[in-house]
Each structure stands twice: as structure tokens, then as C-alpha cells.
Amino acid sequence: MIRKFFIFILIFITILSAQDKRKVALVPFENKGPASLNWISGGIEYLLSNKLSVASGFYVIDRRTMKRAFSEIGFNKGVTSDRIAIQIGRITGAEVAVSGTYTDSASQIKLSVYYYNTNNGNRIYQETIAVGKGELSNAADKIIQQLILISGVPVSDMEKNLMSRMLTRKPKAFESFIKAYMENNKPRPNTDIVIGLFRQAIMADKNFWEAYYNLGIVYFNAKKYDKALQQFNKIIAALPDFDKPYYGRGLIYEKQKKYDLAIKDFEQVIDFNPNDFKAYYNLGKISIKNKQYTQARKYLDKATELNPEYAPIYFEYGNLLVAQGNMRKSINDYRKAVELDPNNIKFRQTLGEVYYRSQIYYNALVEFDAILKMKPNHAVANFMRGVTIYKQAVLEELVEAFLDMLNEASGTKKAETSRQFKKNTAIDPVKKKKVYEDMVAAFTKAAQARPKFMQATFNLALTYLEMGDYNRAEQYFKKTIQIAPTLIKAYTKLAEVYEKTGRLPLAIEQYRKVFYLEPGIFVRQPTLGPEHHYRNVFKEFLSELNAKIKRNPNDVRSNIVLAKVFKAQGYNGKAANILRKVLSRQPNNREAKSILAAIEKGRR
Known part of the structure; x- marks a missing residue:
């Protein structure tokens, strides 16, 4: 043997x-x-x-x-x-x-x-x-x-x-501690039970510092940062050469964006335990936030050396490259993070979005579909799936049309086929129907999963508008406005629905609402299109506005709109005077303060 x-x-x-x-x-x-x-x-x-x-x-x-x-x-x-x-x-x-x-x-x-x-x-x-x-x-x-x-x-x-460091010499304390550890590692741990068991361990051994530390981490994960900080500070005061409480306190400082304090604590961890890869990882993460990119890479490299299998390190490598403007180069690192932790939705979502922004739509769909397989009602993944389906369809048609153009173009036909290129890139009607149906399904799930998800609701309305389903388009544009009352595009698109269905007075009403949100749009384009016989709505809306102010000179809303009109027309002095009068009555009016600040900044 x-x-x-x-x-x-x-x-x-x-x-x-x-x-x-x-x-x-x-x-x-x-x-x-x-x-x-x-x-x-x-x-x-x-x-x-x-x-x-x-x-x-x-x-x-x-x-x-x-x-x-x-x-x-x-x-x-x-x-x-x-x-x-x-x-x-x-x-x-x-x-x-x-x-x-x-x-x-x-x-x-x-x-x-x-x-x-x-x-x-x-x-x-x-x-x-x-x-x-x-x-x-x-x-x-x-x-x-x-x-x-x-x-x-x-x-x-x-x-x-x-x-060789001894955790505790009290068997009952250790048993309670391990039971807390096991409960905490269950898929759905009962936090109250975990906290109770760690407290039992501490009661059995007042110097059981590992129990204090783990209790602090439980508080941290529950976002009870003050309680967590109390635990870590208590340990540091009693045992200043113990690395773990510095790590826990560093996490809190990082969450609170007290980066200098966090860096100091993570460096202290490394002094006590040079093999703590998570301390290097967190230093790299903070360095990215501080835009110290060279230092960030050094920290992440060290973390990788200590633990090449820790997926979050590669996620931060990806974040580092994105921060440096190297979007496509980040793909390999995000992909590595996903390979190491395939069930991490955040990693897959980020990789999918980077593929999308890099116009690699097929791979983006693969990632969003993987998320939805794990979590079918994931709002953002459903939304991104919807927009990616459309982009992928358009890209495929562009490629096919371009290849056709190259095949057909020869000699004097090149100019003619080039002019035909745009005409040939329309999505095939049968394919378009399937694309729109898939988009509707994706945006609907996103909106259902997160009822106030404005982008999902708005894109669902846009899709119905493109499909010619004006009733549903109207329904979802109105819902978008309920979610985001200042979204100008929702009002103009709702006006378009009314125009397509012959309800011109309702369309005018939507343009009127746009005027009161952003009158500068009509300063630049005062008339509507042929369906309205090129009606000068700016003149009408401005006349209405002046009448309102005449009736009530102290109407704050109307005065701010008038100031916006003057600003869009280049009369900054008039706009500033009106805004100062508004602020004399409402000193804390944010919109008035913001517009006035922009005017004064432009004068410098």
C-alpha cells in the first residue's frame, strides 16, 4: 500500500x-x-x-x-x-x-x-x-x-x-457558526436564521472574530451597511492584524463611493494576506472608476495570477476596455467571464449588449436567448431581444441587397444599380411580418415584466405603428406618455397615428402638448405637413400662450414656455428676464434655474 x-x-x-x-x-x-x-x-x-x-x-x-x-x-x-x-x-x-x-x-x-x-x-x-x-x-x-x-x-x-489561526475553541460556537454558514449557502437562505445562528456563535465565544466578520457580510449583503460597518470596526479594534474585516469595510466604502478609504483597506488586506485575489480585484475595479486604467490592469493582472478562474475579474477586464473606448476588444473578456460563470445574467446581458453595439446581432441574440431560457420574464433581455431582432433583419437585407448590387453592377450599370440599392433594401414582406411579430412578443414580455419600462412600451407602440395596427399603437403611445409625460417623441408619434386615421384635431392637440414641452421645435419648423394644409401651428400656439399670460401674468408654466420661445429665437436677454421674474416668485423652480444657467453660461 x-x-x-x-x-x-x-x-x-x-x-x-x-x-x-x-x-x-x-x-x-x-x-x-x-x-x-x-x-x-x-x-x-x-x-x-x-x-x-x-x-x-x-x-x-x-x-x-x-x-x-x-x-x-x-x-x-x-x-x-x-x-x-x-x-x-x-x-x-x-x-x-x-x-x-x-x-x-x-x-x-x-x-x-x-x-x-x-x-x-x-x-x-x-x-x-x-x-x-x-x-x-x-x-x-x-x-x-x-x-x-x-x-x-x-x-x-x-x-x-x-x-494555523484558530477560529474558536468553543465547540458550540463553531457548530452554530457552521450551521449559519450552511443556511447562508442555500439557494434561498433565511437571513433571520443566519443572523440568529451567527449571534449564537458570538454569544458562545465573545472573541469569535470570524463569526463577527461573517455576520458583517450578511448585513452587507442585506444592504444594512451601518450594521455591517459596526461589526468590521469592532473586529479591527480588537484584532488589528486580521485581514478580513478590512476587506469587508473596503466593500462598504466602495459601495458608498468613498474610494480613497476603500483603497486603503484593500491595500491593508494585501499587506496581511498577499494571496487575497479579491482585494486586488476590487482595487482594479475602483481604479477603473477613478480612470486610472494602467493601475487597474496591474491589479487585475495580479488577481488573475492568483485566481485565473474568478469570472468577475474578466468582467472588469471588459469594463476596462470599454472605458478606454475599445468596445470590440472587450468581447473576449466578457465572453471569458460568461464561460466561467454561464448562469450569471449580468455577465450575459453585458456581453449581449456589447455584441449589439458592435453590430454582431446574431451573437447578441444568442446571449439574450440564453438569459431568457434561465429567466423568461427578464425585462431588459426581452427588450434587447426585440430591438436586436429588428437590427438583425435589416442587416441581413442590407447585405443581400449589397451583394445583389455587386453581382449586377458592371460598366455603365454601376451608377444605376447604386441608385437602386436603397430601393432593394426593404425587408421582404413575409419576413417583415415574422420580424414584427417576434418584436411584439419580446417588447410585450418586457413591458409586462416591468410595467414602467418606458422604452419597452414605446417600442411596442412603434412596432404596432409600423404594422399598421393603429388601435394598439394608440394604446401604447398613450401608456408611454403616462410613464414618461415629457417624452416628446411619444406625442409626435401619437399625432402620426391620428393623422393616419383621419383624426386631425386630435393630432393638433398632441402638437400643442409638444409646444408646451419644447416650443423650440416649432420655432425651427412652424408649419405642419400637407395633411394639415401646411398649417402654421406655431403662430396659433404662441397666440394662445400670450393670451394665457395676459389673463394671468404670474402663471409660472406659461412664462417658462415663453422664455423657451425667446431662447429658441435667439432673444436670450428677454428669456433671462422672464426666468428671473419666475425665480423671484419660485426661487427653487428647477426648470427655470436650469434654463437661466444655460443662457448665462452661453454668454461667457
């Missing part, structure tokens, strides 16, 4: 020698004892993850990736087989898997631990570890020592010191 063990060690070290980090998959241990010991599995996982996180030579596969692997394999705990070990390696990229079982024996916990090479499925080693019920940390230390022996990974004295 010993000989076989060393052969496997030599084989495993040879396989891994070219790698910078040893990727470890932690499979939940199976409880073979009473149900009251179910929490032990979570305790082993937490201790191993926590201790290995400070070692630069190891990378523990994250819970989300492991969960995805278990879902694909149909396995979630206990001793792995050679086949399952290979599958875990294939899906997660892990090189070694640790699994096992445990039971109680007298006053001890007896663990059977199995180490697998996930490249070939071979069991490298197995051992039995027996510890007291309050000594799980000792069991974790023995497992880690075995991993170090198997992999040949060097561990520095500083890393050994961090790994």
Missing part, C-alpha cells in the same frame, strides 16, 4: 509540475452517523476552503462551479469513484478531488478521507482521521498536510501562520 501510494505521488507531481497552482475540488463529506452531525460536512468544507485560501500554491474550486458539476454528474456528496473524479476534473478544471465520509465513534469524529487524481481517476491515497468533536480544525490541518505532500506545493512560513 505504501509503495503504491508513493508511485501515485510521483505520477501526480509529474503531471502538475508545469502548473502554477494546484486546483482542488472539495466534495462534501457524507454523514454516516446521526442526522445531528450533518453540520460536520459544512465544517470540513469551510475549514479546508478557509485555510487553503491563504496558500498561494492552491486554488479551491468555487461552490458555484462545483454545484454545476454535481448537477451535470448527478452526484453531490460522499466518496467519488474514478469515473466521477474524472468528470469533476473535466467540468471544473480541478486536478485533485478530496472526498470522504464520517461518523461518530465514542466521543470522536472518525473521517475516511480519499484523494483522487482527476486527470485519470486514480485514487492517490486514503486515510482515516479521528479527532474530538471540538477538534475538526485538526482534521482539516491533516488533510491539508496530505495535499501538500501529494502535490509538492511549497508553503511559506507566513502562509503556515495564517492557516
Whole structure:
């Protein structure tokens, strides 16, 4: 047995020698004892993850990736087989898997631990570890020592010191802590239960700083930033050389946009634990916001070096390139983030929108459809699907028409075919009907998912207008106006519906509303089209406005509209005088202050 063990060690070290980090998959241990010991599995996982996180030579596969692997394999705990070990390696990229079982024996916990090479499925080693019920940390230390022996990974004295840090010596405190940890990792955790269990842990051990920290993170995730800050400050005051509370406090400062304070805390984390990739990641994220792009890349590069499998790092690489104006170049990084975390809707949404803005419409649709497969009522994905369907259809017709033009053009026919190009780019009627139906379906779902989603409602109205369904177009333009009463385009499009259906007085009424929102439109174009016999509505509306002011010289709304008229006509002095009179009566009128400020700025 010993000989076989060393052969496997030599084989495993040879396989891994070219790698910078040893990727470890932690499979939940199976409880073979009473149900009251179910929490032990979570305790082993937490201790191993926590201790290995400070070692630069190891990378523990994250819970989300492991969960995805278990879902694909149909396995979630206990001793792995050679086949399952290979599958875990294939899906997660892990090189070694640790699994096992445990039971109680007298006053001890007896663990059977199995180490697998996930490249070939071979069991490298197995051992039995027996510890007291309050000594799980000792069991974790023995497992880690075995991993170090198997992999040949060097561990520095500083890393050994961090790994040896005792969480608590109170068994009841640790049990409550792990139960809180397990509840918090459920798909729908009960926050009250989590907070209660962490508080129980703290009551059992007033110096259980890891419990204080995790309670702070729960408060942070619940957006109770003041309570979270209290927890982190309490730990820092008592244990100033503990890295985690600085990290938690840095997160709060970053949320509050106190970037200088956040940077200071994340740098403090790195001083205590140079292997904390998330601290580098957050420094990179903040540097992008501060437009310090060179520094941002350095931080993100370091985070990637420490953990090349952390999807948010690549998302920030993408954000960095977008911030620098390199939209298309960002695609590879956003795509990498999606590959590492395929169920992250934010990552897919961003990748889809970048494809859209880069006019790669087919790929954009793939991303939006992937989101809708996970979350069919996602408002933004449905909306973007609708606009992308249209853009894709138009692009296909443009390409086909252009290719036809090239095929037909020769000699003196080139100019003629060029003139025909625009005529040939109209979408085929059958295809157009299908495109519009798909757009209606997408925009309808978006508007239903988010009733005040103005863009979805407005585009739904536009689509019905293009389809010639004037009743529904009218309905949704009116709904758009309810959502966004100052959206001028909604009024002009509603007027267009009335014009197409012969209801000209109603169209005039919509133009009148536009005049009172933005009269400058009619200063530039005072007359309407032939359907209105080129009626000069500006003259009419201005006459009405003057009559209103004559009846009520102190009417604020009417005076602001008149000021807008003068401003659009270039009479800034008259406009400014009116606005000053308005502000003498209503000093806090935002619209008047804004227009006056713009006039005064233009004079400088």
C-alpha cells in the first residue's frame, strides 16, 4: 500500500509540475452517523476552503462551479469513484478531488478521507482521521498536510501562520457558526436564521472574530451597511492584524463611493494576506472608476495570477476596455467571464449588449436567448431581444441587397444599380411580418415584466405603428406618455397615428402638448405637413400662450414656455428676464434655474 501510494505521488507531481497552482475540488463529506452531525460536512468544507485560501500554491474550486458539476454528474456528496473524479476534473478544471465520509465513534469524529487524481481517476491515497468533536480544525490541518505532500506545493512560513489561526475553541460556537454558514449557502437562505445562528456563535465565544466578520457580510449583503460597518470596526479594534474585516469595510466604502478609504483597506488586506485575489480585484475595479486604467490592469493582472478562474475579474477586464473606448476588444473578456460563470445574467446581458453595439446581432441574440431560457420574464433581455431582432433583419437585407448590387453592377450599370440599392433594401414582406411579430412578443414580455419600462412600451407602440395596427399603437403611445409625460417623441408619434386615421384635431392637440414641452421645435419648423394644409401651428400656439399670460401674468408654466420661445429665437436677454421674474416668485423652480444657467453660461 505504501509503495503504491508513493508511485501515485510521483505520477501526480509529474503531471502538475508545469502548473502554477494546484486546483482542488472539495466534495462534501457524507454523514454516516446521526442526522445531528450533518453540520460536520459544512465544517470540513469551510475549514479546508478557509485555510487553503491563504496558500498561494492552491486554488479551491468555487461552490458555484462545483454545484454545476454535481448537477451535470448527478452526484453531490460522499466518496467519488474514478469515473466521477474524472468528470469533476473535466467540468471544473480541478486536478485533485478530496472526498470522504464520517461518523461518530465514542466521543470522536472518525473521517475516511480519499484523494483522487482527476486527470485519470486514480485514487492517490486514503486515510482515516479521528479527532474530538471540538477538534475538526485538526482534521482539516491533516488533510491539508496530505495535499501538500501529494502535490509538492511549497508553503511559506507566513502562509503556515495564517492557516494555523484558530477560529474558536468553543465547540458550540463553531457548530452554530457552521450551521449559519450552511443556511447562508442555500439557494434561498433565511437571513433571520443566519443572523440568529451567527449571534449564537458570538454569544458562545465573545472573541469569535470570524463569526463577527461573517455576520458583517450578511448585513452587507442585506444592504444594512451601518450594521455591517459596526461589526468590521469592532473586529479591527480588537484584532488589528486580521485581514478580513478590512476587506469587508473596503466593500462598504466602495459601495458608498468613498474610494480613497476603500483603497486603503484593500491595500491593508494585501499587506496581511498577499494571496487575497479579491482585494486586488476590487482595487482594479475602483481604479477603473477613478480612470486610472494602467493601475487597474496591474491589479487585475495580479488577481488573475492568483485566481485565473474568478469570472468577475474578466468582467472588469471588459469594463476596462470599454472605458478606454475599445468596445470590440472587450468581447473576449466578457465572453471569458460568461464561460466561467454561464448562469450569471449580468455577465450575459453585458456581453449581449456589447455584441449589439458592435453590430454582431446574431451573437447578441444568442446571449439574450440564453438569459431568457434561465429567466423568461427578464425585462431588459426581452427588450434587447426585440430591438436586436429588428437590427438583425435589416442587416441581413442590407447585405443581400449589397451583394445583389455587386453581382449586377458592371460598366455603365454601376451608377444605376447604386441608385437602386436603397430601393432593394426593404425587408421582404413575409419576413417583415415574422420580424414584427417576434418584436411584439419580446417588447410585450418586457413591458409586462416591468410595467414602467418606458422604452419597452414605446417600442411596442412603434412596432404596432409600423404594422399598421393603429388601435394598439394608440394604446401604447398613450401608456408611454403616462410613464414618461415629457417624452416628446411619444406625442409626435401619437399625432402620426391620428393623422393616419383621419383624426386631425386630435393630432393638433398632441402638437400643442409638444409646444408646451419644447416650443423650440416649432420655432425651427412652424408649419405642419400637407395633411394639415401646411398649417402654421406655431403662430396659433404662441397666440394662445400670450393670451394665457395676459389673463394671468404670474402663471409660472406659461412664462417658462415663453422664455423657451425667446431662447429658441435667439432673444436670450428677454428669456433671462422672464426666468428671473419666475425665480423671484419660485426661487427653487428647477426648470427655470436650469434654463437661466444655460443662457448665462452661453454668454461667457
